[in-house]
Every structure is written in structure tokens, then in C-alpha cells.
């Protein structure tokens with residue numbers, strides 16, 4: 001297999017049944033698994049944006065982009081891989097709360113601006129929002145403290161008007 | 166006016182000018198059949214849904230109008246899958262209606278329920294599940310529009326039975342507006358200017374024309390282009406008939422079983438002008454050695470076809486006909502006398518060839534005789550395999566829509582129903598189904614449709630007692646181990662024809678070939694099956710083995 005690069009594709013679609021299956025089908029038909037996916041309505045009720053993060057061969061992804069554009073219910077495909085865009089993810093992480101490490105954990109969370117969304121006798125749950133590498137970092141740092149549960153959202157990506165941010 | 170969904174369907178089809186449709190009934194489509202009972206359109210009852218969809222496909226390929234299919238839910242719909250994939254691969258416009266279980270039952274594993282929109286998604290251009298009777302007319306309008314515009318293709322509408330039975334006001338929309346679907350027909354003028362320059366400067370150009378020419382009715386424009394430029398032209402299997410193969414600039418078909426001269430000319434070319442073709446692997450062989458010296462101009466309606474398999478220097482996204490018209494206004498003939506001389510010499514020195522003998526019937530001979538005795542004026546619908554390739558090689562196509570064959574999917578069993586569809590489109594034309602003894606058995610049940618409708622289709626079986634094309638590969642590349650390709654047990658095709666009420670003729674001697682063809686084409690009311698007992702181990706040549714280049718072309722049997 002050729003070298004695989006990570007792509008971020010933003011696909012604006014008609015908000016109709018079956019659209020997501022069509023989009024995802026183009027990847028699964030090629031044996032590509034999607035790294036992350038997020039779908040939701042935009043300011044228009046009848047338009048959704050699907051953000052797809054996928055690793056693939058450059059040529060194949062070029063082809064998939066063209067085929068996405070061909071699908072009847074797809075309004076627009078934009079490649080956010082190399083352009084200036086704000087990319088965000090959310091993760092929720094539940095940690096074991098040992099009294100000894102408590103302060104340490106709190107300090108790290110503060111540095112990352114992570115918000116506490118649940119606190120019990122034995123566990124603490126943070127929510128972290130940010131660019132994918134920040135979320136990744138936070139998870140890595142927290143790992144040694146014993147992650148009991150972790151869920152992450154799909155990535156969303158927003159094109160910037162200015163190019164120097 | 167208020168109408169039931171089933172009535173709306175029929176009214177909408179009539180509004181779209183549908184004259185013939187193909188299909189098979191079943192529980193959830195009875196309401197639609199109820200309305201069809203006395204509707205002013207011709208419903209052709211197939212004997213298998215696959216037969217119905219291939220017939221609709223053959224009809225569409227023959228006359229250019231979309232083919233219409235109606236089938237029931239579950240097994241009726243799943244029987245359509247091969248037909249959808251066949252049409253999808255070759256960009257044939259079909260509008261396919263399937264019944265579905267009632268909306269409130271969907272997802273419950275109801276009797277004869279299948280997720281048809283799910284199953285057909287990868288083999289349709291678009292599909293719909295109608296969930297509200299008020300959407301029905303608009304959906305049908307859209308389906309016709311999508312099927313027939315841009316790069317054409319099959320569109321399926323899945324209609325739950327309660328939608329067919331529900332009532333609403335019937336208004337058939339006059340226009341379609343789909344914001345996310347706006348096919349582009351006009352080629353970019355800058356690209357066209359660049360193409361004109363590149364063509365004018367070329368020394369060894371070749372035109373490579375595909376099914377897109379036929380689909381966009383661009384034959385006239387293509388011929389004008391060739392007349393103005395003097396560039397030699399080859400076509401794909403599906404492009405045959407786009408340019409008269411009898412013309413001296415025609416190199417006929419290229420690809421795996423294409424002519425020596427088409428393949429060599431393309432290989433030696435310094436400019437390949439691809440029009441409505443998609444660089445299929447059966448055309449290119451080993452892609453890196455396909456056109457080592459050539460720049461590429463690619464005209465195609467489908468942006469996803471451009472630069473998919475080869476790097477294109479000048480892509481022109483647009484409709485073949487529109488782009489050729491624009492190109493013809495500006496094109497400057499290149500100075501290529503030497504090249505054309507060379508290409509013509511190759512053509513003269515390496516013609517299509519088979520060793521004709523007296524004691525056995527060569528399949529190629531049969532095709533040649535059909536060509537001669539019908540003066541090249543038939544519609545030829547093929548099955549798949551050697552029969553298909555010989556029909557492509559030894560019959561000279563001069564008119565678009567006269568060669569009907571499953572190219573992209575290579576569907577055995579396509580030819581007979583497709584021939585029926587073509588005959589329905591053109592009752593007065595001579596239609597042949599060129600078949601193999603394997604393929605013909607895949608949809609033989611459709612013969613009764615031809616008998617019932619008095620369609621004088623001639624089914625010419627090139628009976629070699631083998632799944633010939635696979636046997637050829639086994640002979641050449643798999644040590645002659647004829648694993649499961651010998652059809653040692655086949656029906657008596659003459660008796661079979663007679664059992665169906667058709668005429669059956671068996672031909673075992675070369676000297677009887679002409680008489681059988683003449684008798685067959687003299688029939689006007691009844692199909693004829695001719696069982697030609699041909700040379701059992703004849704092979705199709707030339708052959709560029711899969712994944713190889715023209716340098717490896719096999720020209721004839723090795724001793």
C-alpha cells in the first residue's frame with residue numbers, strides 16, 4: 001500500500017435520509033475506515049455538514065472527493081487538510097480519583113482549561129475542548145492517572161477568513 | 166385533481182412520454198398494475214425481473230430514451246441488482262420503480278421486505294424511498310431528470326404500498342430544481358483553445374472515442390471532427406458505431422481484444438484525444454506502459470472520470486456533443502500525413518485474422534456472414550465472452566446504437582433480453598442476439614416474451630460446448646486445466662426453441678451457415694434460435710493479456 005496521509009473533508013449535504021450512508025459508503029467500498037466523523041445541521045434546517053477525518057492514499061482521496069461531489073444530495077465538498085481552518089474536538093474523560101494525586105490532576109486540568117463535569121467519591125470527569133492535538137495531549141498526560149472511561153466527539157472544522165491565525 | 170398514488174405513478178409516466186415499460190408483478194405493486202391495466206402504454210411482462218431490467222436497458226441503448234422498469238418488493242427488487250449494476254457501469258438511463266412494504270412495516274422483517282435503497286445505493290446514480298404520497302410526482306420528475314442528464318444512469322424509486330394507495334392532489338411539476346445537481350455541459354473555452362493548439366501541434370494524434378459519444382448523440386460531430394482533422398480514430402467496445410468502421414481512418418476497437426493497429430497507434434501516439442471514454446483497464450492494459458509518449462486531452466461529462474486512471478494534460482469537462490461542436494468551430498488540422506500513412510500501413514499489414522477452414526464452422530465466419538447477409542444493417546446485442554468479442558471484431562458497425570453489449574460489468578445473460586428491448590424500440594429492424602451456449606442459458610426464459618410479442622429476434626448461438634472465454638484463459642494462462650468450463654451437458658437448443666414456440670435451426674456444416682441465416686432473417690413474426698456448432702477451441706485474437714502492454718500482444722494461436 002502507498003503512503004497514507006490524513007485528510008479532513010468537510011461535506012455540505014442536503015439533510016435527507018440516506019445521505020450519510022452514501023457518503024460513508026464511498027470510503028467503506030474502498031476498505032477505508034473513517035478516523036472520525038461528525039454530522040449536524042447548519043444554520044439552515046435542510047443543510048448539514050459532515051466532517052470526515054480519514055487516512056488514505058492521495059490519489060484515492062482525490063477520486064473520492066470527485067465522487068462525493070457527484071452524489072446528488074451533496075452540495076459541496078471542501079478539503080480542510082491543508083487550508084487554514086479551526087479544528088475542534090471534545091473529549092470526556094473519567095479518572096480514578098486517588099487522594100494523593102488529586103492536586104496534581106487539578107493543576108493539569110487547569111492548564112488545559114478542562115472543565116469538571118462530574119465529581120464523585122472515587123472519580124472525576126473532565127471535559128476538554130480544543131484542537132485535536134491539545135485533546136490528544138491532555139489524554140496522554142492523564143493516562144498514567146488511570147482513565148476509566150473516555151469518549152471523543154468527531155472533529156469539526158471551520159474555514160478561517162483570515163490566513164494568519 | 167385528487168388521485169391515488171398508483172394512479173399518480175401511471176399519469177407521471179405518461180407525462181414523461183413513456184410508451185413501453187418492462188417488469189413483473191407482485192403483492193405490493195398490485196395497486197400500480199391495477200392502474201396499468203387500461204393505461205395507454207405497452208407493458209412488457211418479462212419472465213424474470215433480471216430479464217425486465219436488461220430489456221429496458223437494451224431498449225434505452227437502442228433508442229436513447231430511458232428504460233422503465235416496475236418490480237415488486239423483496240425478491241422482485243433483489244432480482245434487479247445485476248441489471249442495475251450493468252446499466253450503472255455503462256451509464257444507461259433507467260427509471261426503476263420497486264414496490265416496498267407499507268411504511269409502518271419497514272424495518273420489521275415484514276413479508277418480502279428488503280432494504281432496497283440500501284442494497285442498490287452503490288449501483289444506482291441515485292435512489293429514493295418515498296415516504297409521503299405528496300412527494301411522489303416530484304420524485305418521479307426528479308428521477309427522470311437525474312437518469313437522463315449529466316452522465317446518465319439508473320435511478321430507483323422504492324414505493325411503499327400504502328403510498329400507492331394514499332390519495333393526494335396530483336400536480337406534475339413542470340421543472341426540476343436540484344441545487345446540488347447541476348451537470349455542466351459546456352466545455353471551458355480556455356481549455357478548448359488549449360486543446361486546439363495541442364491538436365494543431367501534434368505529430369501522431371489518435372482519437373479514442375467511447376460510449377459517451379453514443380450517449381450524447383455526438384456521432385455527427387465526431388465525424389465532422391475527424392473529417393476536419395484527418396486524425397485516425399479508435400473506439401472502445403461501447404463506442405462502436407460512433408464512427409463508421411468501414412472508413413479508412415477507423416482503427417476499429419482498441420483494448421484487450423482490439424485490433425493490432427488500434428493498440429499500436431495509441432501506444433505510439435504523441436497525443437491521445439479521449440472523448441467520452443474512461444480509460445478502463447480492459448482498454449489500457451498495464452497503465453504505465455499504455456501511452457508512453459502521449460499527451461492527453463480528455464473530454465468527458467463526468468469530472469470523476471478525468472485523471473482517474475491516467476494523468477490528463479487538458480481536461481475538458483462537458484458534454485461530448487457540445488464540446489465537439491465548439492471544438493469543430495476552431496480546430497486546425499495538424500500536419501500528419503506521414504503518421505496517417507504509417508497507421509494505414511499497419512492496418513493493411515495486420516488485419517483482424519482467423520484461419521478459415523472448410524470442415525468446421527469458425528465462429529468468426531458466422532459473424533462475417535451475418536454482417537454480409539444483413540448488409541451491416543442489423544442491431545447486434547451480444548452476450549459476454551468470446552461471442553461478444555467476435556461480434557465486436559468481425560461485424561463492421563457504421564451507425565450508433567447498433568451494437569448493444571454489457572461492457573463495464575460484462576453481464577452474461579444480458580444479450581437476449583437486451584435484444585428484445587431493442588426490437589421493441591425498433592420493430593422493423595433486424596435484431597440479432599449473438600450468444601454463447603453458456604450465456605444464453607442465463608436468461609433463456611425471456612425467449613417466451615419474444616414468442617408472445619411476435620418479435621423476430623434471431624438468436625445466434627456460437628455453440629462451442631465451453632464457457633469459451635474462461636476456457637481460453639485457462640488454455641493460455643492456467644496450463645489447460647479446463648476446470649468447470651466444459652459444458653458437456655447442454656439442452657438441445659433446437660428442441661428448446663420449439664418448446665417455446667420459436668423456430669430452431671441447427672447448423673453443423675459451414676455450407677449451411679448462409680441458408681440458416683437467410684431463413685432466420687426472412688421471419689417477421691417469430692424468433693429464431695440458430696444453434697451454430699462452431700470450432701470448440703477457437704480463441705479470440707489479438708489478445709493483450711490482462712495487466713500487460715501492447716508489446717505482449719498475442720496475434721494468433723501458438724503452435
Ligand SMILES: Cc1ncc(C[n+]2csc(CCOP(=O)(O)OP(=O)(O)O)c2C)c(N)n1
Pocket residue numbers: 548549550551552553575576577578600601602603604605627629631632633634635
Ligand atoms: C453473470 C456472469 N457470470 C460469469 C461471468 C464470467 N465469464 C465471462 S465470459 C464467460 C464464458 C461465457 O461462455 P459462453 O456464454 O458460452 O460464451 P463464449 O465465451 O463461449 O463465447 C464467463 C463464465 C460473467 N461474465 N458473467
